[in-house]
Amino acid sequence: MESINEAQKELLELVALLRKLRAPGGCPWDRKQTPRDIGRYLLDEAYEVCDALAGTDALHVREELGDLLFQILFIAEIASEAGQYTLADVLREIKEKMIRRHPHVFGDVRVGSAGEVKSLWQEIKKRERADKGRDENPFVNIPRALPALKRAQKITAAASVLGFDWPDAESVRLKLKEELGELDRALKDADARKIEEETGDILFTLVNLSRFMNVDAEDALTGCVEKFLRRFSYIASELQARGRTPHQSSLAEMDALWDEAKEKGI
Numbered sequence: 001m002e003s004i005n006e007a008q009k010e011l012l013e014l015v016a017l018l019r020k021l022r023a024p025g026g027c028p029w030d031r032k033q034t035p036r037d038i039g040r041y042l043l044d045e046a047y048e049v050c051d052a053l054a055g056t057d058a059l060h061v062r063e064e065l066g067d068l069l070f071q072i073l074f075i076a077e078i079a080s081e082a083g084q085y086t087l088a089d090v091l092r093e094i095k096e097k098m099i100r101r102h103p104h105v106f107g108d109v110r111v112g113s114a115g116e117v118k119s120l121w122q123e124i125k126k127r128e129r130a131d132k133g134r135d136e137n138p139f140v141n142i143p144r145a146l147p148a149l150k151r152a153q154k155i156t157a158a159a160s161v162l163g164f165d166w167p168d169a170e171s172v173r174l175k176l177k178e179e180l181g182e183l184d185r186a187l188k189d190a191d192a193r194k195i196e197e198e199t200g201d202i203l204f205t206l207v208n209l210s211r212f213m214n215v216d217a218e219d220a221l222t223g224c225v226e227k228f229l230r231r232f233s234y235i236a237s238e239l240q241a242r243g244r245t246p247h248q249s250s251l252a253e254m255d256a257l258w259d260e261a262k263e264k265g266i
Contacts, residue, residue, distance in 0.1 A: 169212040
């Protein structure tokens with residue numbers, strides 16, 4: 001395990017490097033960046049970290065974590081230059097927040113399970129927001145930049161806490177059937193705006209159903225997409241062995257290869 005001093009040394013050197021990039025005579029591209037510019041890269045890097053974590057290559061995870069950390073330091077450095085806050089402020093605030101939200105570790109509160117810890121965290125978070133006079137809108141802290149499925153699931157979960165929810169999964173399934181019927185009518189009328197709206201309603205209802213089944217909708221769809229890619233790769237590989245491409249093959253032949261991939265557990 002590395003020492004704190006070693007990590008501190010590397011962090012200070014990285015901050016010094018960043019400041020050199022931003023200084024007069026540094027990198028023109030780095031000097032022109034704004035927090036909003038870096039925010040876009042920050043999101044990209046966060047997704048790349050998640051992709052790396054889904055694999056088994058620890059060195060790849062390490063590299064992506066470095067890329068993500070650099071974007072965070074970059075934003076803090078721009079803010080420091082503007083006199084808004086410093087990296088020390090960022091570190092101090094998150095340290096103090098973690099201490100406040102773990103009274104069962106740093107105080108005398110007793111908890112018996114991870115579920116109790118989660119409830120305690122939410123209660124402390126709610127009190128903090130009230131103390132700061134912030135909007136009690138339950139959706140205000142759900143980022144708009146989240147993927148739509150993830151955002152929808154968080155929003156419906158927040159609404160559920162307020163009692164605005166379906167009574168059970170079967171009720172959601174009936175709603176899904178209703179929404180499919182409405183899409184059928186929109187398709188029959190060839191109403192493009194209504195088709196888009198009803199498609200959104202179906203996806204939103206499916207997210208609700210996922211939540212009732214304790215399934216993360218974003219993870220479920222991601223897994224399905226990866227499965228599709230594996231099976232289509234199998235189809236393309238098998239067709240190549242036969243001297244053909246998908247464009248040169250029939251749908252029936254590709255369907256048969258899809259079923260073959262499925263039988264092989266691909």
